[in-house]
Amino acid sequence: MVRRRSILAGAAGAAVAAGMPAEAWAAPPGDTVERVLAGLTLEEKVGQLFVGYVYGDSATAPAAADVAANTAKYGVGTGAEVVARYHLGGVIYFTWSHNLGSPAQIVALSNGLQGAARADTGVPLQISTDQEGGIVNRIGAPLAVSPGNMAIGATADPGAALRAARVSGEELRALGINVVDAPVVDVNTNPRNAADGVRAFGDRTAQVSLFGAAAVAGYRAAGVGSQAKHFPGLGDTTVNTDNGVAVTDETKAQILATHVPPFAAAIAAGVPSIMAAHIVAPALDPSGAPASLSRPIVTGLLREKLRFDGVVITDALDAAALAGIPGERIVLDAIAAGVDQLLMPADPPLAIRAVLDAVAAGSLSEARINQSVRRILRMKRALGLFDAADTPAPPVVGTPEHLQTMSGIAARSITKLRGAGLPLPAGGTVLVTGWGVSTTQTLTAALNDRGVAATRLWTGSPSPAVIAQAVAAAQAAAATVVTTNNVWGDATQVSLVQALIATGRPVVVAAVGGPYDIAYFPQAPAYLAAYDYQPVSLLALADVLTGRAGTPGRLPVTIWTADGTGVLYNFGSGS
Secondary structure (H helix, E strand, O other): OOOOOOOOHHHHHHHHHOOOOHHHHHOOOOHHHHHHHHOOOHHHHHHHOEEEOOOOOOOOOOOHHHHHHHHHHHOOOOHHHHHHHHOOOEEEEOOOOOOOOOHHHHHHHHHHHHHHHHHHOOOOOEEEEOEEEOOEEOOOOOOOOOOOHHHHHHOOOHHHHHHHHHHHHHHHHHOOOOEEOOOEOOOOOOOOOOOOHHHOOOOOHHHHHHHHHHHHHHHHHHOOEOEEEEEOOOOOOOOOOOOOOOEOOOOHHHHHHHHOHHHHHHHHOOOOEEEEOOOEOOOOOOOOOEHHHOHHHHHHHHHHHOOOOOEEEEOOOOOHHHOOOOHHHHHHHHHHHOOOEEEOOOOHHHHHHHHHHHHHHOOOOHHHHHHHHHHHHHHHHHOOHHHOOOOOOOOOOOOHHHHHHHHHHHHOOOEEEEEOOOOOOOOOEEEEEEOOHHHHHHHHHHHHHOOOEEEEEEOOOOOHHHHHHHHHHHHOOOEEEEEEOOHHHOHHHHHHHHHHHHOOOOEEEEEOOOHHHHHHOOOOOEEEEOOOOOHHHHHHHHHHHOOOOOOOOOOOOOEEOOOOOOEEEOOOOOO
16 A cells, blocks of 8 residues: 655655756755655654565565465565565665576566555665676676676776776666676785675776776766675775675785775765674774774774765675574664664564664664664665666667677777687687686687687596596697696696696686686686676686787786795786
C-alpha cells in the first residue's frame, strides 16, 4: 500500500511548472535534506543506513527459489517487499543473487525496487554494483566493459581512467544503477596481494592518486556516485578480507605517506562515498579493531584529518575478516566508529533491530542516526535521485563509441617485456594453452579471426600428465602462447611454463593477471602483460600477437625477483 507520496513531489513539480531547473529548487543547500529527514520515522531513518542485497531478477515476481531465499534472509519473499519492510537505503546487485541478466531486465528490476522505495518512504533507493572493470566486473556484454585499473595505469594516461569511468558510469545509469562501487585507490605495494593486485592502478602513490581522482571525475561526469576503496588502504596485505583477517604491519608514517594520499586526492576530486576496509592496522589503532569498526581510523583519520564529510560505507559485513564478532556488535561498533552505511550484514533483521534497540536503551542517540542519514540524503540529492523518474527502456549501452573507447584503452595497455619471436609466425599452427577456460577460448578464437591457425589445450592448474600433453602439443606447433594468472599462488602454472620453454620451441607467455609472473620464469623468450582477461583486453592481446598493433603499455609497478632480493623490471618498463 502507498503510505505517502514523495515528500518532494509537490515542490519539485511546482519548480518544473515554473520553468525552474531542479538545481534551483534544491537550493539553499540542506533544505531538501532537512525536509526529508523531518518526515522520516526512526525506523525509516535506521533503514537508510543499510545497503543489502535481494534475490531475484524481478522486484515483484522473482523465481520461486529466489522467493525462498529472500524469505529465509528477510522474512518476506520479493525484493520490493524487502525494501518496503526494512525501508532500505540501498541495494547492491550481484550475479549470484540473480539480479543481473539482460539490460532490459536490469532496468525493470531497478524501476521496480525504486517504485517500492518511493511508495514506502518517498526516499529514492541507492542502487549499486561492483563494476570496477577488469577482474571485478558484474555485468558483461552487451555493455562496453572496461579493462581493469592496472591495465589503465599501464597506459600512463590519467585521461584513460576518466574516459573509462565516464563510459561505465553512463551505462550503469542507463540500467538504473546510480552508484558504482569503484574506484579502487589502494596502492599495490605487495606483489602477492590477493585483495587488490590488478584492481589497483599501480604501486606508486602519486600515480594512483592521479588516476583515482581522474576516475572519480569520470563517474561524476556520468552522473553516478563513486566510492573510493578500501580505506585506509589494502595495498600492503596478502589476504583478501572477504576470506580472512588482513593485517598491515606498516608504521603510521608509512601508511600516511603511501596509502592515504589517494583517498585525499579522491576527496579533492569530489568523491561522494568512501568504503572503510576490514583491515587491521595496529599503527593506526592499537586496539586491533578492523578499520571499518575503528573510531581512530574512520573519525580520527578520515573525518578529522582528511576532513571528509561525505558518506562512509563499510566493506561487506558478512566478510570472513569479521567472523567471530557478534552481528549486533559489528553494526554498533561501525556506527560508533563514524560509519554511515552498513553493507550486507549477515543477518539484516538482527542488525536493524540491534540499532533500534540501542536507541531505545539510550546507548545510541537518534541525533547520531540523523547525522548519517543527512549525509546519505545529501548524496542522493546531489545525484539527482529525488528528481528522477523511472529509468527509460530499452537502455542504450554498448554503443560503437563506448566500445571504441574501451578497446582503445586496452590497445594502449598491452606491455611487452620480452619479445623474441613476435609477432607469431604466419604459417603453421599456434597452440594456445594455460590458465582460464574462457580466456584461452576467447584468445584462440581471436587469433583464428586474425588469420592465425590456432588450436587450444586448456590446462588450468595442470597435473604432470597434462603438462606432458601440453609439451607434446607444443613440440608439434609453430609457436605456443601460454596464459598465466598470478603464478606465485600456483606452482603448477610455473611448472607448465618452464616445461614449455624447455622444448626450445617459440613460446610467448601472456600474463592475464598481475604482470609479476615473469619473476618465476625470467628466461621466457617473449612475455606480454595484458593485466586482465576481459574480452576487450584479450582482443588487444591478439592484435599484438599477430602484429596488427604495437605495445605502447608501460609497467605501472616494479617487478622484483621471485626471492624479493632485486629488481627485475623497473616501473615504466616496456618496449
